[in-house]
Amino acid sequence: MNETLLKFSLGRLRIGLKLVLIPAIFIFSMILMMSFVISAQQERRNDADIIDLLGRQRTLNQWYGKALLVAGHKQNQDYAYWRDTFLQTAQALEQGGQAVKTIHQPEMLNLPAAPTEALRAKIRQQQGLIKSIMALEVSFLTLSPQDPQYHIISQKMDQMSAGLHQMINEAVRMYRDYSVEKIDEMNRNVLILGLLISFLGLVLNWVISRAITQPLQDLTQRAHRVSRGQLGGEPLAIRSLDEVGQLTESFNTMTQSLRELAQQNNVSIKDLSASTAEILASTQQQNASTLEQVSALQETTATMEEVRQSGQQISTRAHEVTAESERSVNLTEDGLQSIQQTVGTMDNIRLQVNQVAENIVSLSEKNRAVGNIIAMVTDIAEQSNLLALNAAIEAAAAGEQGRSFAVVASEMKHLATQAKDATTQVRSILEEIQQGITRAVLLTEEAVKKVETGREQTDVADQTIRKMAQNTQQNIQAFQQIAAATNQQQLGFEQVFQALKDIRQGTEQTAVSTQQLNRACDSLNAMSQNLQSGVSRYQL
């Protein structure tokens, strides 16, 4: 719809053409007005000729009358020329046609018909009246000036000539009025036309100016919004196909591109920030790892130094151990003799432990016998207690006489209670003794088992020491080989030590580079955050 309107409106014109159109319209209006004025002036110019011819009719009438009078006196006079010119002019004025422009000149003037019916009637009356004079013409010329009829006809002809003169004046006045009316009409039309053209010019000027300025105002507002970072909103409507329309379209494309660019920038900056953070984290981790590597290399170097020194010591010690091993072989022989003695001692211990176990079992049986005796004593104590209670009852029944006996009964009961408590304590102690005996029996049994185990282990130790003696011989040979291998190992350690120094220098350089990279990542991260804050100003 808009495109259709654009095709048939001012919108399809270029701004230059629009700007040219304004003075063109003005010039066209001026030409139109001038044409109208010239046309009207041309008509008024014919009016002057017509008025002139109408006025000339008076002269022709006078010359016709004068020539006719002269001819009446019998003098040769061409009165018919004046009459015919009059009639020819009158006919041309009434119906249109050619008329003599100048008396006695062949130049002709082309006239239009009389514009009004009243004027045409007036001209026809003039023609009729001059034809009436022409009817009296023969009679007048035939009469003698002394003839009384002569004067009568002469007077009549004068009267008719005067009437014709009057009619001519009226016709001139009528045409002059008509001409004045036409001039007024022309002036009025010129004024109306001027106002109309001016109004149309203003309207067209306003429409063209608006067609140019309105899109520019929209563009200006949108440009202000874009300058503030507001890239959102619908694109501007394209109202014309001119340069402003192209500018609007380009502006919309630019805004869209800016929005897409800002969005891409936003996404890219977020990705950049995330990537920078990851790089920073990785760099920091790498930095820490590198520092750890440096530290580890330092430790490794130190360790290698220690290992190298240890290797030297191992080499030295290997020789010493070889000598010691030879001495150990001799000691192993002594150990075997000691093992034999230990076996004899273990047998004696086993016999003694068995005797202790038998004594403990006997002690346990005696303890149980004591427990039975204590149970009997407890029963006696309870019976004594009951007996004391019954004695107290009897004492109470005896009244005052039994009071002393009640005291004795009370003391008996007290003693029975103490005996009962004592037996309870003894029973408790006996139970503890029984538990100790039980534990001692268990320990003794375990001791017997351990002695047996010790005997077995002693046999194992005997075999082990013999194997050790054999192994020691093998170890002596192995240590001699170790001493030789250690010397070769020392050479390898020297090479490894040098390589570790090189690695350490490289790692320290890597640590320095990593720290520089870390600082660069910090800067990059700061730039990313600044860029992100800058892009966040755009409202998409």
Place this chain on the structure above:
Amino acid sequence: MSKQMTEILTQRARLLAQRKTTHYELAKSFVLVRVYQERLLLDLRALSRVESHTAATPLPLMPAGLKGLCYFRGEMVSVLDLGYILGFNQPVENGFLIFTRTDPVLAFQVTEIVDLLSFTVTEQRPYQGSSPYYEALSPQGDLFLNLPQVLQNPLIKRSLKESL
């Protein structure tokens, strides 16, 4: 004689002059027994004998609370469950027999003989409960059994009647 000694003798003389006459009450002996969880005090003068539990011979169709009969010092004695008489709902098993100084003799079965104690009258606190079988409380909270009132129990009266 020193001055200090003089003052001591003077104060002692004043205290002797202010001392009031004290009436000592005669303490009565009681045996403290336990029936279930309840501790009871019985007047020794109302008892004739205390024995460890002797199996009582049960009788056909004998009433509840009567444990049976036992032979004691030439006569048949009814053995009664003191806990049942006092309103406890669990029977006393084994324990001791307390023989009363009544005619005929009765035996009460109790769970345990705890102690032999003496109390004066002033040491006994009045019993505030509704049971007629208790007459006072000891300072330790043990109940003094009103044995004459216990002997008025219908079961005991019937037992005494049947014994007669």
